[in-house]
Amino acid sequence: MSFSNSVSRKLAWYRRLTVPQFTVLTGILVILLGTILLATPICSDLDVGLWESFFTATSAVTVTGLTIIDIGKDLTIFGQVVLALMLLIGGLGLMAITTFLQGFVVSGTELRTRLDRGKTLDEFGVGGVGRTFRGIALTATILIVFGALILFYFGFTDIPNFGERLWAAFFHSISAYNNAGFGLWSESMQGYRTNGVVNFVIIFLILLGGLGWRVTSDLWMNRRNLHFRKLSLHTRLVIRTSIFLIALGSFGLLITESIGQGAFFSSIDFPNRISTALFAAVSARTAGFTSMPISIHTISDSGLLLLMTLMFIGASPGGTGGGIKTTTVAALMAATRSTLRGQDNVVIRNRKISDKIVLKAVGITVGSILFVLLMALMITMTSSFDVNQDFSFLEILFTCISAFATVGFDIGVTKNLGYFGQLILVIGMFVGRLGILLLLSAIWQALNRGKNQHLNRIGYPREDLYV
Template sequence: MPLPRAVYRTQHWHRRLTVPQFTVVTGLLVIILGTIVLSSSFCSGPEVGLWEALFTATSAVTVTGLSVIDVGNDLTFLGQVVLAIMLLIGGLGLMAITTFLQGFVVRGTELRCRLDRGKTLDEFGVGGVGRTFRGIAITAAILILLGAVTLYSFGFNNISNPGERLWISLFHSISAYNNAGFSLFSGSLENYRSNTVVNIVIISLIILGGLGWRVTSDLWSNRRRLNLRNLSLHTRLVIHTSFLLIMIGTFGILVTESLGHGNFFSSLSWPERLTTAFFESVSARTAGFTNMPLSIESISDSGLLLLMALMFIGASPGGTGGGIKTTTLAALMAATRSTLRAQDDVIIRKRQISDKVVLKAVGITVGSLLFVLLMALLLGMSSNLGDERSFSFLEMLFTCISAFATVGFDVGVTGQLGHVGQLVLVVGMFVGRLGILLLLSAIWEVLNRDQLHHQNRIGYPREDIYV
């Protein structure tokens, strides 16, 4: 009976989705729902149409922070609440939430599927999905509330209305922990450049959100006998790499902007320069907040290049940020060191790293580079269509990396793009948040569905090539 069988297959299509496919579909559904809600008159003013709502919803779910509207003025209070909810959905981990929901949708799955779902949450074992998600939510709630209380009590003291100050504190705490970069102020945090409390709270939330739940959980579990030897290799590697990147970014910005021809530090004293450089270095790794006007005229070309490198690397696995991740960089650097030493194995801190991890790191980096270059190419082609004004290649590349790495830094390009150029950024934000390998895996599984159940046992002869 072909008709009943076709109806059954239509009704139960979601049960045949793999984890990557389910993640992509759920992400798209959340963005579509957010677009519809934000475009309504209850959430936004008349200047926010369907396209502006789509761009904002995508930027929120992917925790990027790029925007073509003024969030503080163009959205109503209800619209800002909806935006904050989407930040939480995207920041707490789109893959974690969809895996948690998949437990209610897919029933009767076998052991292999359960293991696959666990790996999506970086949990290598059967079960633990609900427990992991609960731990992520509790940790995020505690840190966000602590940040909001501190900002309310000591940070945004210049806001006289208690209700308004409370909401602004909570919104910025949510945005900072989720590495989103959305602000209710038109100039981001430029007016609070000299406010020590605001800078410390925002920086702390960005770092804690970017480290990932696995790292914060490991630190909390070993809080009574905190010793680097007691921590896992992943935690030690994330902390060490993140610290180095922050320091390199801070002193790099100080050098490039002090010796360059930009106007980034022209009106600041040396203590203010150090604070600003530290803030921008932390924020560049997928947060998107800025306490200085960022434009092609205010910052030098070498400073932009440094920011692009920090943005492309991004946060850590399991965190609320994007990029290729700190551990990917560490694996590549370790593989390079092993090659220079003529070693057959990749060693990190007296631990051998599997070839599978190294190959995955190479695939993520190469795939991300190619995708960013494709974005820049399409963005350049869109300017030739008369859809928008022409931009320099550095401006376009900076904006593409900012979108793909879900950072949200903008040098004045996003708002001046036409619909074609902004569509390129929308796709880039979505792909960057999901991960290039996960998206390619979902597409590959669709195109090669018949081959998924047949394991390839064919062996091939080895032969070397010159590189």
């Protein structure tokens, strides 16, 4: 037996991986590689060990933004470059990249296989994954460079050093478009709270990254004769839902902090309240940048609850953000409306939505809620044994949602958790970025390999259930 045949047989298990399993495995490998790189002296100082590197690498690949180190101080310029590359890998779509790479690993690609990969990319039809990925990469490059140039020439003008200002512009442009929330300053964007250019660019990049490549592609294809009704239902639904959530978050924060006497909003004038509320509402949908201090001492409980709602919903399918997605919430709301009207089908904008989509939306929402509650339960149980971890349940739940929805908002809990609590957050970030259904699918396929995969062809008698 030749050496090549021996190696081929040993790697046969790798070629038999399904798309969900391949995605999970590749994500873990990228995180481990990033951990090793960040732990080296060329990337970080002596205070950054393997655990700190592992937490930071996971947060970067999952584009979350939670960190237990100071990015600007603890990482060297080379370490910051490595971190930015991990943000690009995770933000441009971990699933998209791994699916694209699988084409070089799995031989004998057939039409059915291409269609299955297309589903991982939320791709309808039989278009090539390579073409889709090139479109995603090109769009991201143009927008990131555009945002960085504006930040360099008109935003970060207070940074005198040319190299530092250029790197700060590109790093924050990458982080914003990928909805990561990583910043080179420990106070995030609080130092630029009154800078209109910085606020506009960051919000602009967050929104375009969170909309998803399908929406931006649809808008670009119809740019010459742009009419809202000519856009696809997906695009219209994403835009409407996003505008509604931003308006709800902005006005909601103004109301909650006025009634609840939020400490921070009470200390600034009304125009700054409006811009700060808008920035927080946009950033809460998985970006994680902050232009104000967020804690139980600066924001009212009702304001924190509103932010938790926005975080949990998150961005849109195919985007760089996390959460259960805007279309999931829209499908659930449409199903609720159809139920109240006594309709047998779910209808959105005179279009019938398949039962499979509605069931998927229900599965994503229920699975996500249960997973977040499990995270909070485990952290609450373990933190109660540590006298140095006196956190309220609201703080713990807020942090768990922030990790699972890959937001990165931190209210002072992450750094003060023990290793087990931080490990729970790491798992939450990974599961939240990949998607609860994709991860469960990978586990289910692994446990049922070799068993009958045609159970869906079996019919069962119908019986009503009272709910």
